[in-house]
Amino acid sequence: MFSSILTLVTFLSFTVGQNLVLIGGNLRDDNTKVWNKMVQLAGGKGVARIGVISISIRNTIEGDRVIENFAKVYGAKAVGIPVSQSGANDPVVANLVKEQTGIFIVEDSEDKSWNFWNWVTSLVRPTDVSAEPPAGMVCYESASYKRQQLIDTLRPSGQDSLVLAAIKTVLNKGGMVAGNAAFMSKGAVILEGDSISALVSGTRFISFPRMPYSIRKEGGLALLNSDYVIESHLSEKGREVRLMRTLLESDISRGFGVDENTALVVNNPLSKPVGQVITAPLAVTGVLFFDVSDIPTPSITNALYENVTFSFFTVDDVFDFTSESVTYPTWKKAIAGQEWFKNAVPSNDILSRAGPSQWRQTARRLIDCKELNVTSYSPSSIVPMIPGVQVIFDRQRAVGFGADLPGDPNNTYVASFQRMVASVKVLGIL
Numbered sequence: 085m086f087s088s089i090l091t092l093v094t095f096l097s098f099t100v101g102q103n104l105v106l107i108g109g110n111l112r113d114d115n116t117k118v119w120n121k122m123v124q125l126a127g128g129k130g131v132a133r134i135g136v137i138s139i140s141i142r143n144t145i146e147g148d149r150v151i152e153n154f155a156k157v158y159g160a161k162a163v164g165i166p167v168s169q170s171g172a173n174d175p176v177v178a179n180l181v182k183e184q185t186g187i188f189i190v191e192d193s194e195d196k197s198w199n200f201w202n203w204v205t206s207l208v209r210p211t212d213v214s215a216e217p218p219a220g221m222v223c224y225e226s227a228s229y230k231r232q233q234l235i236d237t238l239r240p241s242g243q244d245s246l247v248l249a250a251i252k253t254v255l256n257k258g259g260m261v262a263g264n265a266a267f268m269s270k271g272a273v274i275l276e277g278d279s280i281s282a283l284v285s286g287t288r289f290i291s292f293p294r295m296p297y298s299i300r301k302e303g304g305l306a307l308l309n310s311d312y313v314i315e316s317h318l319s320e321k322g323r324e325v326r327l328m329r330t331l332l333e334s335d336i337s338r339g340f341g342v343d344e345n346t347a348l349v350v351n352n353p354l355s356k357p358v359g360q361v362i363t364a365p366l367a368v369t370g371v372l373f374f375d376v377s378d379i380p381t382p383s384i385t386n387a388l389y390e391n392v393t394f395s396f397f398t399v400d401d402v403f404d405f406t407s408e409s410v411t412y413p414t415w416k417k418a419i420a421g422q423e424w425f426k427n428a429v430p431s432n433d434i435l436s437r438a439g440p441s442q443w444r445q446t447a448r449r450l451i452d453c454k455e456l457n458v459t460s461y462s463p464s465s466i467v468p469m470i471p472g473v474q475v476i477f478d479r480q481r482a483v484g485f486g487a488d489l490p491g492d493p494n495n496t497y498v499a500s501f502q503r504m505v506a507s508v509k510v511l512g513i514l
Contacts, residue, residue, distance in 0.1 A: 101258060101351055101352045102255040102256060102258065102259075102351065102352050102353055102354055102355070103125040103255070103258075103259070103260045103261070103349065103350070103351060103353075104255065104260075104261050104262070104268065104307055104308060104349075104350040104353035104357075105118070105121070105122055105125070105260060105261070105262035105263075105347050105348075105349050105350075106262075106263075106265035106268055106308070106314065106342055106347060106348040106349075106350060106359075107223045107262060107263060107264055107265055107316070107342070107346075107347050108223075108265055108316045108317065108318065108341070108342030108343045108344050108345070108346045108347065108348075108369075108371075109223050109224065109225060109264060109265075109266075109316040109317040109320075109342075109344045109345075110218070110221045110223060110224055110225075110317065110320070110344040110345055111221055111222050111223045111344075111345055111347070112220060112221045112345050112364065113149070113153055113157070113220050113221060113222075114220075115345055115364045116365065117362050117363065117364060117365060118345075118346075118347045118362050118363075118364070119153060119154075119157070119158045120158060121347070121349060121362055122134075122154075122158075122186065122188070122260055122262050123154065123158050123159060123160045123186075125186065125259075125260035125349070126160060126184075126185045126186030126259060126260040127185045127186070127259075129158070129159030129160065130159060131185070132154075132159075132160035132161065132185050132186055132260075133160070133161045133162075133163070133183070133184045133185045133186065134154050134160050134161065134162045134163075134184060134185070134186040134187065134188055134260075135162075135163055135164075135165045135180065135181055135183075135184035135186070135187050135188070136150045136151050136154075136162055136163065136164050136165060136187075136188045136190060137165045137166075137167055137181070137187060137188070137189045137190065137247070137251075138164070138165075138166055138167070138189075138190045138192070139166075139167055139168075139169075139230075139233055139234045139237045139238075140166045140167070140168070141166055141168050142166050143164035143166060144166075144190060144192055145192065145217055146190045146191070146192040146217065146222050146223075146224070147164050147166075147190045147192075148164070149222050150162070150188050150190060150222050151163070151164055153222070154188075160186070162188075163180075163184075165177065165180055165181060167237065167238070167247050168237075169236075169237050171247070172237050172238055172240075172245035172246065172247045172248075173245050173246045173247070174246065174247075175246060177246070177247055178246040178247050178249070178250040179250070181247055181250035181251060181253075181254065182250045182253050182254065184254060184259070185254070185259045185260070186254070186259055186260040186261070186262070187251050187254050187259070187260070187261045187262070188261075188262045188263060189234070189251075189261070189262070189263035189264075189305075190222065190223075190263070191223070191226045191230055191231060191234055191263070191264050191267065192217065192224070192226045192230060221345075223263070223264045223316075225317060228275040228276040228298075231266070231267055231273065231275060232275060232300065234267060235267060235273065235300065235304055235305065238251075238305055239304070239305055239306065241302075242302055242303065244306075248305060251305075251307070252307070252354065255307070255353070255354060256354070261307060262347075264316050265314045265315070265316045265342045265348065266304075266314055266315060266316040267304040267305055268304055268305055268307045268308050268314060269303065269304050269305075269306070269307075269308045269310070269312055269313065269314045270303045270304065270306035270308065270309065270310075270311070271303055271304070271311055271312055271313040271314070271334060271336050271339070272299050272300060272301050272302075272303060272313050272330055272333070272334035272336065273299065273300040273303060273304045273313075274299050274300075274313070274315060274323075274326060274327075274330050275298045275299060275300055276295055276296065276297065276298050277295050277296055277297030277298060277326060278295060278297075278321070278322065278323070278326060278435075278437060279322055279323055279324060279325035279326045279435040279462075280325075280435060280462065280470050280471075280473070281295055281296060281297040281326075282297040282325060282326040282328075282329035282330070283325050283326075283329060283387050283389075283473065283508070283510065284387055284470070284471060284510065285297040285329075286384065286385075287384065287385055287386065287387045287510075289387055289471055289510055289512075297326070297329070299330050299333060299334065301333075301334055307353060307354070308350060308353045308357060309353060309354045309355070309357070310353075310357055310405045310406075311336050311337075311338065312336070312338050312339050312340060312405070313327065313330050313331055313334060313336055313338075313339035314339065314340060314341070314342070315327045315330075315339065315340070315341035315342070316341065316342055316344075317343075317344055318341030318342060318343055318372055319341075319343045319344075319369065319372070319440060319441040319443060319444040320343065320344045320440040320441060321437055321440070322434075322435045322436050322437050322440070322442065322443065323341060324341070324372065324374075324394075324435070324443045325389070325435060325473075325508055327339050327340075327341050327374055328374060328376055328379075328389055328392060328508070329384070331374065331376045332376055332379065332383060332384050332389075333384065337375055337376055337377040338373070338374065338375050338376075338377075339373070339374050339376075340371055340372060340373040340374065341371070341372050341374075342371050343369035343370055343371070343372075343441075343444075344369070345363070345364050345367065345369065346361070346362070346363050346364070346367070346369040346370065346371070347361075347362045347363075348360070348361060348362075348371050349361075349362055350405075356404075356405075356406050357404075357405040357406070358402065358403070358404050358405065359371075359402065359403055359405065360400070360401070360402045361397050361398060361399055361400065361401050361402075362399070363398070363399045366489055366492050366494075366496055367399070368398065368448075368496065368497075368498050369398070370396055370397050370398040370399070370401070370444075370498075370500070371396070371397050372394060372395070372396050372397075372443075372444070373394060373395045373396075373397070373403075374392060374393070374394050375392070375393040375394070376389070376392055378390075378391040378392075378393065379391060379392060387508075387509070387510040388508070388509050388510070389506075389507065389508040389509075390507045390508075390509075391505060391507065392505065392506045392507070392508070393503055393504070393505055394447075394504055394505075394506055395410075395500075395501060395502040395503060395504070396444065396447060396448070396499075396500060396501055396504075397410065397500050398498045398499065398500045399489070399498060400412075400413040400415075400416075401413070401416075401500050410502065412485045412500065415487050415490055416485040416486055416487045416498075416500065417485060417486070417487055418483075418484070418485055419451060419452055419484035419485060419486050419499065419501075420483070420484065423452050423453050423454055424452050424453070424497075425449060425452055425453035425454070426453060426454050426455075427453055427454070427455055428446070428449055428450045428453050428455045428457070428458035428477075429445075429446065429449045429458070430446065430458050430459055430460040430461075431443075431445070431446045431460040431461075432460070432461055432463065433461075433462060433463060434446065434460035434461060434462050434473070434475045435462040435473060435475075436462070442460070443475075446458060446460055446477065447477055447501070447504055448499050450477050450479050450504070451479055451482060451484040451486075451499055451501045451504065452484065452486065452497075452499055456478065456479055456480050457476060457477060457478045457479065457480075458476070458477050459474065459475070459476050460474075460475045460476075460477075461473065461474055461475070461511075462475070464511070464512065471510045471511060471512050472510070472511040472512060473508060473509065473510055473511060474508070474509045474511055475506060475507070475508050475509075476506065476507045477504055477505070477506055478504070478505045478506075478507075479501075479504050479505075480505075481503045481504075481505065482501050482502065482503050482504040482505075483501060483502050483503060484499055484500065484501040484502075485499070485500050485501070486498055486499035486500065
């Protein structure tokens with residue numbers, strides 16, 4: 085998918101130009117790498133002024149957490165900027181946004197004030213997340229209607245509100261904008277459903293998944309001006325196939341997913357974007373890219389996705405969205421000929437929500453072993469009625485780079501790779 089740059093150089097720090105921080109969800113309060121990077125890109129400690137935007141009439145729980153982290157822990161000034169539906173085109177609110185050197189957009193907006201109709205509609209809202217926000221983190225998963233509400237407020241009918249235009253002004257002046265990766269692109273936005281429901285929805289296979297699959301084809305906030313569909317909570321919630329289906333459904337060939345507690349820092353997102361992976365200290369998480377351009381047209385109906393090219397990039401990897409080239413840090417070395425393991429290890433629950441990161445772990449083992457392919461499965465079920473799924477990885481064309489993390493006394497090994505191939509097939513119910 086990406087062509088390697090043979091000369092491996094350390095990428096210079098992003099300090100000039102537009103800076104978009106795409107967070108993969110569940111950003112922990114103690115992830116010093118990501119929080120400090122946001123403050124640095126907004127001007128540095130004691131200089132950065134960060135506006136925390138929520139779609140509400142007052143600050144939200146998540147917004148207050150973000151403000152507290154920036155102001156009390158990471159040395160930035162932070163102010164809450166609640167934006168109601170009418171306030172999205174208020175010049176006073178837009179001007180307040182423009183005064184900031186950084187913007188953080190929170191998704192967990194407050195509910196509307198109580199009335200009978202809102203109470204009735206709340207009964208049929210998706211129940212895909214816990215009612216209680218998790219402690220010690222931000223960018224946690226919110227109910228899908230809140231994502232829809234955020235986009236409808238800031239970019240109604242695909243047109244920038246004054247507040248969104250002001251956010252882009254902050255970017256163009258060299259500031260920093262951050263938030264959940266999933267609503268930042270101009271490509272389709274995924275609202276709900278898991279990989280199984282995405283795979284079988286609208287196909288010839290009869291199934292009754294836990295949560296229906298739905299997307300917003302009109303796109304997100306268009307803060308990344310490139311034709312990509314973006315997913316968050318990727319590995320931890322087994323959303324790889326959900327991303328594939330969305331690419332096919334929206335007629336976009338490329339997409340990527342960011343793991344939890346991980347960020348993709350994109351320089352010049354509105355012109356010629358270049359991204360760098362930032363993780364928590366000593367983490368093996370990263371960003372997974374998919375290219376579905378080689379999948380045959382009838383694939384959606386048949387729930388058969390063949391020849392899906394995917395690549396995985398870890399800490400300090402840099403890739404250019406325009407040229408599709410990747411630069412690895414000098415401390416990572418080619419894996420070919422130096423594979424550590426003899427055998428691949430298949431997963432018996434490759435799309436699991438309960439046992440996270442099965443796709444990532446299976447591919448990571450394959451790129452660092454002597455075998456060339458591995459076949460994994462997702463189990464079928466009668467209640468709820470969901471089919472079994474077979475997933476085959478092939479690494480014959482793949483190129484991997486890896487090394488122990490610098491400065492880690494436990495010698496944690498991280499591996500990146502390009503051009504592995506996946507095939508996904510529904511097997512049936514039991």
